[in-house]
Amino acid sequence: MMKIPSLKKPRFDFWFFVKGIVILSMLFFLVYPFSTLITRSFFSKNTDGVTLENYATFFSKKYYLDALKNTLYISFLASFACLLVGAPMAYLMTRYNIFGKKIIYVCIILALMSPPFIGAYSWILLFGRAGFITRLFAGIGIKAPTIYGPGGIILVFTLHLFPYVYLYVAGALSSIDSSLEEAGENLGSSKLRRLFTVTLPVVMPSLLAGTVMVFMTSLADFGTPMLLGEGKTRVLSVLVYDAYMSEIGGNANMASTLSVIVVTCSLSILLLQKYYVARKNYAMTSLRPPKVVELKGWKRFLVTLPVALVALLGLLPQLTVVISSFIQTDFTGFIGGFTLDNYQKILSRLATNITNTYYFSAVAIVFIVIFGMLISYILVRKRGKIASIMDLLVMFPYVIPGSVLGVCLIVAFNRKPVVLTGTAAIMIISYVVRKLPYTVRSGSAFLYQMDVSVEEASISLGVSPMKTFFTVVARLMLPGVLSGAILSWITCINELSSSIMLYSGNTSTISVAIYQEVMRMSDGTAAALASILTLTTVASMLIFLRFSKGKTSVI
Amino acid sequence: MQSHDVGIRDAVKTYGDFMAVAGITLDIKKGEFFTLLGPSGCGKTTLLRMIAGFNTIDKGTISFGDEVINDVPAHKRGIGMVFQNYAIFPHLSVFDNVAYGLKARRVPSRDIGPRVRNALEMVQIAELASRMPNELSGGQQQRVALARAFVIEPSVLLMDEPLSNLDAKLRVQMRTTIKKLQRRLGITTIYVTHDQEEALSISDRIAVMKDGLIMQVGEPTQIYKKPENAFVAGFIGVSNFLDCDITGQDPRQASLTVEGYTLYNIPLSRPYSGKGKIAARPEYLSLKDEGIKGRIELSTFLGDFIEYEILLESGQSIQLNEYTKDALAIKPDGLDVHVAMDAASIIIYGKDGEVLT
Numbered sequence A: 001m002m003k004i005p006s007l008k009k010p011r012f013d014f015w016f017f018v019k020g021i022v023i024l025s026m027l028f029f030l031v032y033p034f035s036t037l038i039t040r041s042f043f044s045k046n047t048d049g050v051t052l053e054n055y056a057t058f059f060s061k062k063y064y065l066d067a068l069k070n071t072l073y074i075s076f077l078a079s080f081a082c083l084l085v086g087a088p089m090a091y092l093m094t095r096y097n098i099f100g101k102k103i104i105y106v107c108i109i110l111a112l113m114s115p116p117f118i119g120a121y122s123w124i125l126l127f128g129r130a131g132f133i134t135r136l137f138a139g140i141g142i143k144a145p146t147i148y149g150p151g152g153i154i155l156v157f158t159l160h161l162f163p164y165v166y167l168y169v170a171g172a173l174s175s176i177d178s179s180l181e182e183a184g185e186n187l188g189s190s191k192l193r194r195l196f197t198v199t200l201p202v203v204m205p206s207l208l209a210g211t212v213m214v215f216m217t218s219l220a221d222f223g224t225p226m227l228l229g230e231g232k233t234r235v236l237s238v239l240v241y242d243a244y245m246s247e248i249g250g251n252a253n254m255a256s257t258l259s260v261i262v263v264t265c266s267l268s269i270l271l272l273q274k275y276y277v278a279r280k281n282y283a284m285t286s287l288r289p290p291k292v293v294e295l296k297g298w299k300r301f302l303v304t305l306p307v308a309l310v311a312l313l314g315l316l317p318q319l320t321v322v323i324s325s326f327i328q329t330d331f332t333g334f335i336g337g338f339t340l341d342n343y344q345k346i347l348s349r350l351a352t353n354i355t356n357t358y359y360f361s362a363v364a365i366v367f368i369v370i371f372g373m374l375i376s377y378i379l380v381r382k383r384g385k386i387a388s389i390m391d392l393l394v395m396f397p398y399v400i401p402g403s404v405l406g407v408c409l410i411v412a413f414n415r416k417p418v419v420l421t422g423t424a425a426i427m428i429i430s431y432v433v434r435k436l437p438y439t440v441r442s443g444s445a446f447l448y449q450m451d452v453s454v455e456e457a458s459i460s461l462g463v464s465p466m467k468t469f470f471t472v473v474a475r476l477m478l479p480g481v482l483s484g485a486i487l488s489w490i491t492c493i494n495e496l497s498s499s500i501m502l503y504s505g506n507t508s509t510i511s512v513a514i515y516q517e518v519m520r521m522s523d524g525t526a527a528a529l530a531s532i533l534t535l536t537t538v539a540s541m542l543i544f545l546r547f548s549k550g551k552t553s554v555i
Numbered sequence B: 001m002q003s004h005d006v007g008i009r010d011a012v013k014t015y016g017d018f019m020a021v022a023g024i025t026l027d028i029k030k031g032e033f034f035t036l037l038g039p040s041g042c043g044k045t046t047l048l049r050m051i052a053g054f055n056t057i058d059k060g061t062i063s064f065g066d067e068v069i070n071d072v073p074a075h076k077r078g079i080g081m082v083f084q085n086y087a088i089f090p091h092l093s094v095f096d097n098v099a100y101g102l103k104a105r106r107v108p109s110r111d112i113g114p115r116v117r118n119a120l121e122m123v124q125i126a127e128l129a130s131r132m133p134n135e136l137s138g139g140q141q142q143r144v145a146l147a148r149a150f151v152i153e154p155s156v157l158l159m160d161e162p163l164s165n166l167d168a169k170l171r172v173q174m175r176t177t178i179k180k181l182q183r184r185l186g187i188t189t190i191y192v193t194h195d196q197e198e199a200l201s202i203s204d205r206i207a208v209m210k211d212g213l214i215m216q217v218g219e220p221t222q223i224y225k226k227p228e229n230a231f232v233a234g235f236i237g238v239s240n241f242l243d244c245d246i247t248g249q250d251p252r253q254a255s256l257t258v259e260g261y262t263l264y265n266i267p268l269s270r271p272y273s274g275k276g277k278i279a280a281r282p283e284y285l286s287l288k289d290e291g292i293k294g295r296i297e298l299s300t301f302l303g304d305f306i307e308y309e310i311l312l313e314s315g316q317s318i319q320l321n322e323y324t325k326d327a328l329a330i331k332p333d334g335l336d337v338h339v340a341m342d343a344a345s346i347i348i349y350g351k352d353g354e355v356l357t
Helices: A014-041 A053-060 A062-095 A101-113 A116-127 A132-139 A150-173 A178-186 A191-220 A223-229 A236-246 A253-279 A297-324 A341-349 A351-381 A385-399 A402-413 A424-449 A452-460 A465-493 A510-519 A523-548 B044-052 B094-104 B109-122 B138-150 B168-185 B196-202 B220-225 B230-235
Strands: A327-330 A333-338 B006-015 B018-028 B033-037 B059-064 B079-082 B156-160 B188-193 B205-210 B213-218 B240-248 B254-258 B261-266 B272-280 B285-288 B292-301 B305-312 B317-323 B336-341 B347-350
Touching: A014 A253, A014 A351, A014 A385, A014 A402, A014 A424, A014 A465, A053 A062, A053 A253, A062 A101, A062 A150, A062 A191, A062 A236, A062 A253, A062 A297, A101 A150, A101 A297, A101 A465, A101 A523, A116 A132, A116 A150, A116 A223, A116 A297, A116 A510, A116 A523, A150 A191, A150 A223, A150 A297, A191 A236, A191 A253, A191 A402, A223 A236, A223 A510, A236 A253, A236 A402, A253 A385, A253 A402, A297 A523, A327 A341, A327 A523, A341 A351, A341 A523, A351 A385, A351 A424, A351 A465, A351 A510, A351 A523, A385 A424, A402 A424, A424 A465, A452 A465, A452 B079, A452 B138, A465 A523, A510 A523, B006 B044, B018 B044, B018 B059, B018 B213, B033 B044, B033 B196, B044 B079, B044 B156, B044 B188, B079 B138, B094 B109, B094 B138, B109 B138, B138 B168, B168 B196, B188 B196, B196 B220, B205 B220, B205 B230, B213 B220, B213 B230, B230 B240, B230 B272, B240 B317, B240 B347, B254 B272, B285 B317, B305 B336
Parallel strands: B033 B188, B033 B205, B079 B156, B156 B188
Antiparallel strands: A327 A333, B006 B018, B006 B059, B205 B213, B240 B254, B240 B272, B254 B261, B272 B347, B285 B336, B292 B305, B292 B336, B305 B317
16 A cells, blocks of 8 residues: 655755845845834924934925925926937837947937936036036137026936836837837828828837836936036935935934835836836737838938937937047136046046946845746746745846935944945945846846746756756756846946945045035046946946847846 | 566656546566657656656556656656756766766766667767767757666666657657667666657557546557547547447447438447447548438648548538549539548447447
8 A cells, every 4th residue: 555645845955045045135135224214204202202304394394395396397397308309219219220229229328327416417517507608609709508407417317217108119119019100191181191190109118117117216316416416406316315314423313204105106106107108018029010111311410410429429428538538637727728637637646446346346246146046937937926026026136326325324324233434345335236136127127038947858868856946947047147147237336326425534435525525626536436436337238248149128 | 777567557647636647557578669649738647757766656656667766756767768958967068968967877888888879879979979069960969868867777767758849840850769779788768749640650659638637548550440448549649520320229230310311230349228428540441322412611732731621411521532543633613522531440439438349
């Protein structure tokens, strides 16, 4: 008689432990800091116990309400401007034989990947009070338009972020089946009418997704409004920083309150978009990709001109910074003449910042790649309650701006039992938490299209599931994950908004140093530092483009 | 590894309220080529994956030889598996794909080379050893998958619709390769397919499945000639089903009236009188001077045989095949004919679908 084995018992296998470690890390580095932040926002040094005082202050003082108004105003206008620039560009690029399409594409990607505060800084170099162009105009007696204030901030955001709209819309436009538009044509609608009644509604979800990305990024950005706002145009992310700085040594209560409000704003925009997309989702199977119109002569030139112009304008900051880093300076600013002084200065004085930047980012990338692969595997292949909790948690940092994450980590880890403030670890943790979602998303996308039977084949041949993961799954995921990791690397080395909250004397980075040098009017060294970042970014980007061969999306 | 017999006892697999495998008991003999055949959703793949260890067994047991393997993880079951979509490791060469399982088993490296080459020769792709998978055709990939599965000398070889992604000609070719290979190696093989022709041609025995249950187990000829119920008769090959009246107090010489035509002296397995049904395959029907009255609706010449669609007086249409070599000429459409049937080859069912032959 055969023994009937007992039914299901819990399995303490490899994935059980991975799930445990991942969930615990998420609780410790994400849930715990964020819930501390929320708790903090309900405390005040003036009163005992839980209070709404901070929120009352926020909604009663003009200082805060103006900042909220500025933030929303700037983010809305920047989103709208990106829409106006990005969508037509996407249409022209996908439907016409534009000259130098590939080069223009690379320029657009570079504009997005370059850090926004370097953009802001170089516009100051051009149009600032002592800017090249301001002085040029002043020489012939014309007052150049100012770059400071909301207008400047919106301009910088637009030139930096329009690629989001461009990339989303271009993706949607090239996946429309051409028969759909032809059907519109057969039904006798005019070209323009077709654009608005057929093409536009179909790309609407992508258009919206791109615009929401712009909105959330500009809402979260710290460097640009800090440099161009000059303390007069205040936005919430800057207030978070200011409040934290004025509360140093205190409990960061007001900074926490402001953080909660910022997250509420970006979360509600994201949910609004999700709600809209969930209601209008067009499943598209592109059997025949749309035709590219072959223009000739001056018409082709005419279509290329605006596209190339915007792409160049997006790249202008990077060129400005690199060129000006080789110009001599004194306390009044740039005085002309070629020099390498700026580089000598930063190498002698700020070498630690440079090594820190690369070191922190490299360590963060290693964690991002390992955790990213493990988490995406659990999300796709080990579905269940734990996986859905993980899914929710891992995507949460999307809506947390860098400065808010900075406050979160500080309020959580500046007291016993775990003190991490001032360490390299806290910098690295902030990078990992913020960039992990991107790797998880690209990893999951890969796993969804990878056939499960390849894993099962390995297991059936006698290789344990754990070993199968490392020798087959991870091996196959690696190219995609690594090209995604290059993108994360770029954003890590350029990271400012959380670094500026978390750095201490010996954990400062290049971006923090640039910010400080600009504040000290030390333009030459700032430009040299920015050039180092820009060149690393460009080099990494080119490696990415070569490596991914267009298979990994930049967004 | 020694090949095993496989015992399945009351195996059950449920997904929520849905019973994918609803209590199956089967004994698969050592060295046998056994096929699970059925329409999609019948539970055949679920059962195969329970044997492989990719699906848990909710109730019942599965054993290899004397050992119950319910709690043995998939990678320790010593099976070889061939998948529908080949599941070749895309990052490994043909040689390394086949060597993969041997390396996992820590076979000495001096033995791996000869064994891999031998396996590749058996599936006739020895010359492709250094190629990468993306340089192979579908048929070649499936040969690699086959070599990879049997090179480890599994105790049981499992195949999940291995030919369904190949074109018709290749399918027949591979079918022969698989059959010869299995005979030669003598590995117990469990094969899943929805293609009845494939099942009939390749198997030692077949289990026809429907709704998570087994409808009939038997050798291909048994299944074809003596389907135990209407489902099997309808699923395997083409059958014409006709209502009939049975008078058979004496089961040795019952009479059967179909569409107004009566056959006498039909043997039944037990006494039965009343309504019933017969199943008759097109090739067991013939055009004679007497029989059921009908008219040719459409005749189609198919080379080996002529297929007639015949409209009976009751309004039902049936299919009748006549071998070309036996036919004098193709009969024209619209001709009135008489359909006769070979009493020994028809299957008679009672009103509840029970077999009376």
